[in-house]
Amino acid sequence: ALSISPRPSTVFAFGVPLFPIVWEQLVEHRTWLLFGFLVGGVSSISLLWPHRAALWTSLPVVGGRSICAVAGGTSWIFCFLATTNFPYRVVLLLLVLPWWLALGETSPPARDAGLGRRLCALFLTALWLAAPKFWFAELSLGLSVLAAGSASWLMIIVGVEQMIWLVLTVAIGVGLTGWAWRRWRMGPA
Secondary structure, eight states, X not given: OTTTSOOOOSTTOBSTXXXXXXXXXXXXXXXXXXXXXXXXXXXXXHHHGGGHHHHHTOSOSXXXXXXXXXXXXXXXXXXXXXXXXXXXXXXXXXXXXXXXXXXXXXXXXXXXXHHHHHHHHHHHXXXXXXXXXXXXXXXXXXXXXXXXXXXXXXXXXHHHHXXXXXXXXXXXXXXXXXXXXXXXXXXXX
């Protein structure tokens, strides 16, 4: 499947294999890209850090929500690590979203409501960053005086977006690993 899967090498894609591609292709914009990586990584990690312990036990061991989260989460992680991805692969996270939404429930108050709301906020932020990314990409291709500054903003947004996807992927991995560990310790059902 990997041999025939599309491998986009554009700033509109995402995934671990894209990091070296973007780094090598955008030499003149590395400073802005690094700045975006720093802003996206630090803000995403600091948002989830207070709830890091809850992430391990946040996915129920059994239930339909768990089945969906495991299917979508493992598929997402595999795609994110194995190849570069077009944005349509974000649809895999729709299977993970019920897990996060259930964590964010406030009535009755869920134990890890802050974790669920923060994961959903990062997810929505990553999705919405596509809008300014496309806008600055169009501006940077123009011949106006705005093109140089737009390219810098585009690289910052690309860096922030890539780090948010990376942090969300790690969060999914931690949650699924915690689920698998607890499931294994439970023994055969």
